[in-house]
Amino acid sequence: MNNNDVTSQDSTNGHHAGRGGLFWFLGTYVFARDHKIIGLQFLFSTLIWMIVGGLLALAVRWQLAWPWSNMPIFGALLFSAEGGQISPEFYNVLFTMHATIMIFFVVIPILAGAFGNYLIPLMVGARDMAFPTLNMMSYWLLWPAFGCMIASMWVPGTGPSAGWTSYPPLSVLFGEAQGLWLLGLIFSGIASMMGAINYITTIIQMRAPGMTLLRMPMTVWGMLITSILQAFALPVLTAALLMLLSDRMFDTSFFLAEGLETPAGTRLAGGGEPLLWQHLFWFYSHPAVYIMILPAMGMVSDILSCFCRKPVFGYRPMVFSMCAIAGMGFIVWGHHMFISGMNYYLSVSFLISTMLIALPSGIKVFNWLATIWGGKIEFSAAMLFALGFVSMFIIGGLSGVVMAVPPIDIMIHDTYYIVAHFHYVLFGSSIFGVFAAIYFWFPKMFGRTMNEGLGKLHFLISFIAVNCTFFPMHFLGARGFPRRYADPYVVEEFRDLLPLNQFITYAAIAMAAAQVLFFLNFFGSLFFGKRTTENPWHANSLEWSVPSPPPHGNFDFQPIVYRGPYEYSVPDRDEDHWPQWVE
Amino acid sequence: MTTTELKHQAAVPIANGKFAIWLFLSTEIMFFSALIGSYIVFRLGAPGVGWPTPHQMHMIEWIGGLNTTLLLASSAAIVMCLESAKRGEVKKARLWLFLTFMLGCGFLAIKGYEYSEKYRHGLFPNMGRQTIFDRVDEAFVAKIAVGTALPIADSTTSIATSNADSGANMRLLHHGIIDWANLELAKPALPSIERQQLLGAIKDLTSLDGPSGTYDAFWSELGTASEAQHVQAIEEAKSQEAELQQLQPSLSATEKVDPTTKARAAELTQSLTRLNKEQAELTDRVMAINKFALGEHESLAEQMGVPVATVIPNGNLWMNTYFLLTGFHALHVFGGLVAMLVLLPVRLNSARAGLVENVALYWHFVDIVWIFLFPLLYLL
Amino acid sequence: MAAFNIWPLQGLWLPDNYSETGRTIDHLWTLLHTICAVIFLVTGIVLAWALWRAGTGLNKATYFTHNTRLEIIWSIIPGGILVFIAIYQMQSWNENKLLHPKELVNGVSVSRPPLVRVVARRFSWEFHYPGSDEKLETIDDLYFENEMVLPYGEDVVLQLESRDVIHSFFVPKLRVKQDIIPGHAQMIWFQATQEAEVALVCAELCGWGHYAMQGRIKFVSRAEFDSWLTKQMELKSLSQKGSAASKGGLVQTSLETVSINESGQ
Ligand code: HEM
Numbered sequence A: 001m002n003n004n005d006v007t008s009q010d011s012t013n014g015h016h017a018g019r020g021g022l023f024w025f026l027g028t029y030v031f032a033r034d035h036k037i038i039g040l041q042f043l044f045s046t047l048i049w050m051i052v053g054g055l056l057a058l059a060v061r062w063q064l065a066w067p068w069s070n071m072p073i074f075g076a077l078l079f080s081a082e083g084g085q086i087s088p089e090f091y092n093v094l095f096t097m098h099a100t101i102m103i104f105f106v107v108i109p110i111l112a113g114a115f116g117n118y119l120i121p122l123m124v125g126a127r128d129m130a131f132p133t134l135n136m137m138s139y140w141l142l143w144p145a146f147g148c149m150i151a152s153m154w155v156p157g158t159g160p161s162a163g164w165t166s167y168p169p170l171s172v173l174f175g176e177a178q179g180l181w182l183l184g185l186i187f188s189g190i191a192s193m194m195g196a197i198n199y200i201t202t203i204i205q206m207r208a209p210g211m212t213l214l215r216m217p218m219t220v221w222g223m224l225i226t227s228i229l230q231a232f233a234l235p236v237l238t239a240a241l242l243m244l245l246s247d248r249m250f251d252t253s254f255f256l257a258e259g260l261e262t263p264a265g266t267r268l269a270g271g272g273e274p275l276l277w278q279h280l281f282w283f284y285s286h287p288a289v290y291i292m293i294l295p296a297m298g299m300v301s302d303i304l305s306c307f308c309r310k311p312v313f314g315y316r317p318m319v320f321s322m323c324a325i326a327g328m329g330f331i332v333w334g335h336h337m338f339i340s341g342m343n344y345y346l347s348v349s350f351l352i353s354t355m356l357i358a359l360p361s362g363i364k365v366f367n368w369l370a371t372i373w374g375g376k377i378e379f380s381a382a383m384l385f386a387l388g389f390v391s392m393f394i395i396g397g398l399s400g401v402v403m404a405v406p407p408i409d410i411m412i413h414d415t416y417y418i419v420a421h422f423h424y425v426l427f428g429s430s431i432f433g434v435f436a437a438i439y440f441w442f443p444k445m446f447g448r449t450m451n452e453g454l455g456k457l458h459f460l461i462s463f464i465a466v467n468c469t470f471f472p473m474h475f476l477g478a479r480g481f482p483r484r485y486a487d488p489y490v491v492e493e494f495r496d497l498l499p500l501n502q503f504i505t506y507a508a509i510a511m512a513a514a515q516v517l518f519f520l521n522f523f524g525s526l527f528f529g530k531r532t533t534e535n536p537w538h539a540n541s542l543e544w545s546v547p548s549p550p551p552h553g554n555f556d557f558q559p560i561v562y563r564g565p566y567e568y569s570v571p572d573r574d575e576d577h578w579p580q581w582v583e
Numbered sequence B: 001m002t003t004t005e006l007k008h009q010a011a012v013p014i015a016n017g018k019f020a021i022w023l024f025l026s027t028e029i030m031f032f033s034a035l036i037g038s039y040i041v042f043r044l045g046a047p048g049v050g051w052p053t054p055h056q057m058h059m060i061e062w063i064g065g066l067n068t069t070l071l072l073a074s075s076a077a078i079v080m081c082l083e084s085a086k087r088g089e090v091k092k093a094r095l096w097l098f099l100t101f102m103l104g105c106g107f108l109a110i111k112g113y114e115y116s117e118k119y120r121h122g123l124f125p126n127m128g129r130q131t132i133f134d135r136v137d138e139a140f141v142a143k144i145a146v147g148t149a150l151p152i153a154d155s156t157t158s159i160a161t162s163n164a165d166s167g168a169n170m171r172l173l174h175h176g177i178i179d180w181a182n183l184e185l186a187k188p189a190l191p192s193i194e195r196q197q198l199l200g201a202i203k204d205l206t207s208l209d210g211p212s213g214t215y216d217a218f219w220s221e222l223g224t225a226s227e228a229q230h231v232q233a234i235e236e237a238k239s240q241e242a243e244l245q246q247l248q249p250s251l252s253a254t255e256k257v258d259p260t261t262k263a264r265a266a267e268l269t270q271s272l273t274r275l276n277k278e279q280a281e282l283t284d285r286v287m288a289i290n291k292f293a294l295g296e297h298e299s300l301a302e303q304m305g306v307p308v309a310t311v312i313p314n315g316n317l318w319m320n321t322y323f324l325l326t327g328f329h330a331l332h333v334f335g336g337l338v339a340m341l342v343l344l345p346v347r348l349n350s351a352r353a354g355l356v357e358n359v360a361l362y363w364h365f366v367d368i369v370w371i372f373l374f375p376l377l378y379l380l
Numbered sequence C: 001m002a003a004f005n006i007w008p009l010q011g012l013w014l015p016d017n018y019s020e021t022g023r024t025i026d027h028l029w030t031l032l033h034t035i036c037a038v039i040f041l042v043t044g045i046v047l048a049w050a051l052w053r054a055g056t057g058l059n060k061a062t063y064f065t066h067n068t069r070l071e072i073i074w075s076i077i078p079g080g081i082l083v084f085i086a087i088y089q090m091q092s093w094n095e096n097k098l099l100h101p102k103e104l105v106n107g108v109s110v111s112r113p114p115l116v117r118v119v120a121r122r123f124s125w126e127f128h129y130p131g132s133d134e135k136l137e138t139i140d141d142l143y144f145e146n147e148m149v150l151p152y153g154e155d156v157v158l159q160l161e162s163r164d165v166i167h168s169f170f171v172p173k174l175r176v177k178q179d180i181i182p183g184h185a186q187m188i189w190f191q192a193t194q195e196a197e198v199a200l201v202c203a204e205l206c207g208w209g210h211y212a213m214q215g216r217i218k219f220v221s222r223a224e225f226d227s228w229l230t231k232q233m234e235l236k237s238l239s240q241k242g243s244a245a246s247k248g249g250l251v252q253t254s255l256e257t258v259s260i261n262e263s264g265q
């Protein structure tokens, strides 16, 4: 162990060759192999994509509130050809790209890519990831994916417009841009795979002495389980994507049935099976919804515990529920296909497995509540978002159980009820979790804190707006209001739902406005935030043992772990926290 | 900068690289499970007469078997390479690695040959169709594409002259070609020039076609005609044999033999041999025709020496999955070869045995996938 | 089920239901939402109470890490509820998707044959009725676009097909939804309870015109239905004989020929 140096950043950050020069810059900040830099690269890229995805969502909302009317500002920019009006084709592009971007380029990479990268080595007590070069490649492979997605939007005619689920035959027979879209997903999938293998290896093999598996922070558990899901589910999606691509490019017919009518006349027999795509797709995409929430669950558990100054309630059941969710996540995919025309006896088994998987989700909620119970709560911005996460997840989980009942799903499948459900779990939970994590770890990442007041305002508006936006969607769904409709009001029965949709759009605009606050706060604090110390929140896990921001190589001492990460308010101790690294 | 390595407690007592390779291989298992699973779904769900047999698709067992042997041998070779590297025998290790590499290349070469054979038979997924036609003779197709009717008739005769009934063969071929051209026309992406040519060819061929009409009628006609020919040949042989019999006494007479009788006898003997041969051929042919009527197309094509466009039910699905499975397997083989190419110039001593081991693990995996594919595609 | 009548949520619940089997769905819907509301309230109150208590200024948090008895209780109770739901919904699922309606033919119970063949294509619905031969998929089938007439008070079976991409046959007021996968003919069934006119919409993204892919279904009594069908057949044969212009093909007829007393009852 090295005692005589170096807490100052300069001497630890340097490379042998000294700083300065183009190559140094490229090596340190662009093709960086340091997990922290890569994590930040992920963070900034995904935040930018979040803005893009958000704007797309606003355009969708615009059309639903004021169909076919000219969109201010953006209309003139984007649809000048149609006189500022959204065409039905473009409406489909809007929601397709919104979902694709938010799922594959925001939620998944910000959780696993940004926070996974940044936190895993710090939390387990390693200098870096197991394979820094692989890590770097996994980030840079995202760029071809970004490129494909952007390019696909500019393909003449329309962009990708088959929905994020890309069901064939629609996705094969129509739309020039779908090929690029598929290619983009394949790239991002390979990038995720590389990341997943790296994370699993790091977590399993590179924990500091004393950091047993059951002393790992929940964040690390979340990342581990997520990576395992990625590793085992993603290859199936990759295979399916390649088959779909081949249907488009090489005239195969894996997913094309016999005798379809196409724009070019009747197509001869294909013999393929459109349902196979749905099976393969959901075999990945159901685990993917957990990929999109388990890391957030982990981070929120840590944040709750820290700001309640209390141990996470039932650490082991929490870990086991995560494992159970991961394991059972592989056998519930059929709940997305209850009325798809698959064998309806199969639906029953998928119903049962879905009910089973709802149980560990419920247990996690109860554990969070018990964690909060009796705590000495500090209502910081991070804590507020974590609380938001818990309450929104309750709603999303409950609506999940409702939809998992097949007869009810007959009524609400592909309606706004589903849209409400997954926005509660994805926006209300995952994205709130991400915000909580950003407020919480920002000091570690940049050595400065974000403005608390602005943060609380951000939470307040977001929380109200999220509920005003997504809760009424349950009612829309109850009426049978279908999703993915460019103009639902052509149907007489839905005409009276226009005012409610307008209300939702106003709420969505308010929500966007709240995010402006966030971005101002975030980028402002990068430069003007209050400087902070190693451990501003008096938290226990290893990342708080090193300077903020941590130097290259993370630790200038050999971290040794003496206890679990949640020893807050231990009786008979003066200090209310007892860090893992303190003997 | 602190360069000291940190201590870690690893859960699994192996190197990180090897751990990651195992992880990577498990993801690969999922990938191939998806592909093979899809294959099984298609195969079990194939409508109608079911899945094509390997022979129908020109799969040759011994070629597949050879490839299996090559891969197995290469797996053994890379194990030897690892052993040598562990013992520090750098030269030997390099040799074994080179052998592995060459065996892998051999595998790909044979695979390439198989692919080209498939292409030659027109067996590739080139349109959304469930029925696939084993390709008609290429000279024909070329002629049709140019759209000239006359040379078609010429080449028809040239191909079919070896057979007695060239007109019937011609018609048979025309039917095959017309079917094929119609399928070709249904391709949405067909360039318009080609479309014109094909339409022209169909028109020409239809006008060449006799009035007899349908396929079935044609087949029964052909069958009856061949039958008749067959009978005729037998009759002829009988009468000639009788004549020969009659000549026999005068031939065996001890005195001088009439030279004309002698010549006639020789002629008859010759003609009888010819007739016998013809008769045998006709028997084969009638059998082939009957078989064809039962749907066994290839024997006729072989017997007549003319490739006939024949329908393979579910052939399209077969080819989709064949190229999917073997294609991705071949890509994996290729990836392994690249890794070996990178390792070849490296000094493979015991310190680098870990590298070899990782490549070897991957290579065994590729091998195992093939062990699954071989019976699925060649035997079952 | 009647809609909610609480301000401002009037009309923001399930729409009217005109189907026998739909009743079970509505029943489950109410049950599940009641359970969810209870769970939501309980957890919400616990959360609010915990936060409120914390706000009143504790000196130190109470240190506890687990409570096995509590954990067993809150695993078993929700587990029991979930199992109950899973079993309880089976009957409704049976009725809606598993048990094809039967009918008696010469004393033998057979699967009821489809009354109408529904063909979906981008972006319209085609309804094929059997012609005078009483068989579907024959030359004398009657054909309508986007408008369908059906009898109420009896099991109606429809055969669904798609010509191009996946569509979904969704009738909110009948609680019926079924994706139509090209290459698979699907059967659905329901029994309407009264005279009504309902919207049929497409619930699976099928392209730019997805939103415009809607039809109307009118339910009339069996007698009216029969006379309507006979009339349509006559009209068709008339137009075939009468005009050279319509070359014996399919005739499109308008629903206007049935008069439904909208304000009736
Ligand atoms: C208690 C746990 C959950 C249950 C029982 C559940 C159940 C379901 C069911 C049955 C559907 C299909 C509805 C339909 O298509 O008719 C669905 C859709 C969906 N769920 Fe969940 N869910 C749960 C948690 C989550 C979580 C945690 C996420 C993500 C973080 C999530 C994301 C989604 C998404 C994105 C869809 C819509 C997919 C689409 O059709 O585009 N769900 N959920």
Ligand SMILES: [Cu+2]
Pocket (backbone or CB within 6 Å): A285, A286, A289, A332, A333, A335, A336
């Ligand atoms: Cu799911």
Ligand SMILES: [Cu+2]
Pocket (backbone or CB within 6 Å): C166, C167, C168, C202, C203, C204, C205, C206, C207, C209, C210, C211, C213
């Ligand atoms: Cu549609």
